[in-house]
Amino acid sequence: MSNIDNIGWYPGHMAKAKRYIQANMSLVDMVIELRDCRIPESSKNPNIQKVIGEKPKLIVLNKSSLADKTTTDKWISCLKEEHTNTVAVDCKSLQGFNTLIDLIPQMMSEKLEYFQRKGMYGRNLRAMVVGVTNVGKSTFFNTMSRTKKAKTENKPGLTRTTQWIKTPYGVELLDTPGLLWEKLENKHIAINLALTGAIRDEVIDILEISWVLCEKLRDKYPELLAERYKLTDISGVGHEIFETIARKRGFLISGGGIDEERCATMLLEEFRSGKIGRISLETPEEIL
Structure with a gap:
């Protein structure tokens, strides 16, 4: 995976977004960090935590319907042991959404009581939403606001502007563009971000990353791999499995x-898109 090592992709809008987050952190009461439920650790940007500081934080593991539920439950338990408020949701199916809505006032009860003591009736909580690219922030905003104001597409870095978004749940959301690292030096993280689409396909070798996907599926979800592509032997290395799939699907050239x-x-x-099945690329046991 030579071209996955040390990926450098830090467009100007990301540096601008980081400065914006730092400058506006004082305006919010809490931070909602979106992570990809399939890669909860790899989609955690350490730069975000440095900027957040001591603000109350809620981790939302988004796209939960694409992830292995057993693994997701392990991640939630692990993060809760670290005293981190965490909830798994899928904004398209609304899976876990009610839990999210209930959790926000629970974890911010002291702030809400403060509003009441000060006579600040009607004052909504204000939350900054942060996360790496392509983690589903636009869909999250649309779900929370019950509108389709944020343009959504399965491509990283699409949400470029910043805006306040009102919701009917007593919280206003501050939109920020997705952030990636200045340089991705961790090969495991880089591969996972590439596989889930957080890194644009245009800056990676999609052939090599597809070979890696074949090997990960072989090792972690052999039944799903064999069933989806009608394979009887998945003992080979990545490029061999890849070639077998291509021939099974009729992807031939002269x-x-x-x-x-x-x-x-x-x-x-x-x-x-989840057509292969519900797949998680990392577990707490592998990371921690």
């Missing part, structure tokens, strides 16, 4: 070769 780009694009799309 001369008997395979259409590598077409197969790689298909594999990544089917993983990211």
Whole structure:
């Protein structure tokens, strides 16, 4: 995975977003950090925690319907042991959404009592929403506001502007563009971010990352891999499994070769959309 090592992708809008977060942290009562439920550790940007400081934080593991539920439950238990408020949600299916809405006033009860003592009736909580790119922030905003104001698409870095978004749940949300690291030096994190689409496909080798996906599925979810692509033997290395899938799907070119780009694009799309099944790429046992 030579081109996955030391990925450098830090567009100007990300540096601007970091400065904006720092400058406006004093305006909010709490921070909602969105992470990808399939990669709760890899989608945690350490730069975000440095900026947040001591603000109350709620971790929202988004896209939970795409992740292995057993693994998600382990992550929630692990994070709660660290005294971190955590909830798994899927904003498209609304799975876990009511739990999220109930948890916000519970964890901010002291602040709400302060508002009452000061006669600040009608004062909503204010929360800054942060997260890495392509973690589903736009869909989160739309779900919370019950509108479709934020443009959504499965591409990283789409939400570029900052804005306050009102909700009917007693909290106003401050939108911020997604953030990535200045430089991704951890190979494990870089691969997971690439697989889930947080890093644009244009700056990685989608063929190599597809081989890695095949090996991860072979090791973690062999039944799902075999069932989805009608495979009888998945004992090979990544590129061998990849070639077998390409031939099974009829992705052939003249001369008997395979259409590598077409197969790689298909594999990544089917993983990211959940067509292969509910898959988590990392567990607490592997990380902690």
